[in-house]
Amino acid sequence: MSRRRTAILISGRGTNMSALISAAMDPGFPAEIALVLSNRPDAKGLERAAEFGIATAVVDHTDFAGDRQAFERQVDAALKDHRIELVALAGFMRILTPFLVNAWSNRMINIHPALLPAFKGLATHERALEEGVKLHGATVHYVSAEMDDGPIIVQGAVPVLDTDTPETLAARVLDVEHRIYPKALELVASGKARISGARVTAGGNDGETAEPLIWP
Incomplete structure (x- = not known):
């Protein structure tokens, strides 16, 4: 079975992230958690993901001076760099623009x-x-x-x-x-x-x- 490479996007502690990681530990689960990405470098969920050996990334929204699309282009690039197929938002506290929504249409939940x-x-x-x-x-x-x-x-x-x-x-x-x-x-x-x-x-x-x- 080919498992779909999935990224989880978080902004905080990531309790739903932990539930998804736990489910994906079953080799029969159809998704593997390949990346946890946060818009906040201090998000506690990043530490939790690293404990499971999952790749992590930070795209700090404050680095983009309110340019939401520039921020999302960096997020999109990180997802593509990790060959992500599906995206799960788990307490990702950013309002998305049509750019990212359309880029991941029917592949983001x-x-x-x-x-x-x-x-x-x-x-x-x-x-x-x-x-x-x-x-x-x-x-x-x-x-x-x-x-x-x-x-x-x-x-x-x-x-x-x-x-x-x-x-x-x-x-x-x-x-x-x-x-x-x-x-x-x-x-x-x-x-x-x-x-x-x-x-x-x-x-x-x-x-x-x-x-x-x-x-x-």
Whole structure:
């Protein structure tokens, strides 16, 4: 089996990065983590990746004087230098321009701590509690030019409890993130995930869905 060379882009500690690395340690997993790249040289996740013997790279966005496309061209060059085939954003705190999104169209995925299309952007757990929703969760989706948009690959849901605070809700959602992101990468790297308009199916040649696209 040919494993797809995958880069993980991070800005901080990289907890979802660790979940992906753990999944990819299985030789039967269809993706190998070939690079961890950060826009911050002090990102704790870089140390964690190095402990696993994974190549790391830093493209510091502050070196580009607000020129986002110049920054992204350097990121793109680093990805190509490492012969990357797929990109997984894991807490990469940069708004992407169409340049990088188009360069990696249908080959870049992201995880967001909400059940998209609800609660795009930041402070998702606080907003979920304020709105009184009964279900909250996380979404893995293909990256598109619009923030927190793009065809949904996998979602995972948790109940919102009356006693929840943003911190307790965030902790349960994070557990779901660690479960669904490896599943989504597996579907994409194996070629099972197929985009049809705004939808993603993960079935056989007959188009029937053969893989769960929601957790649990």
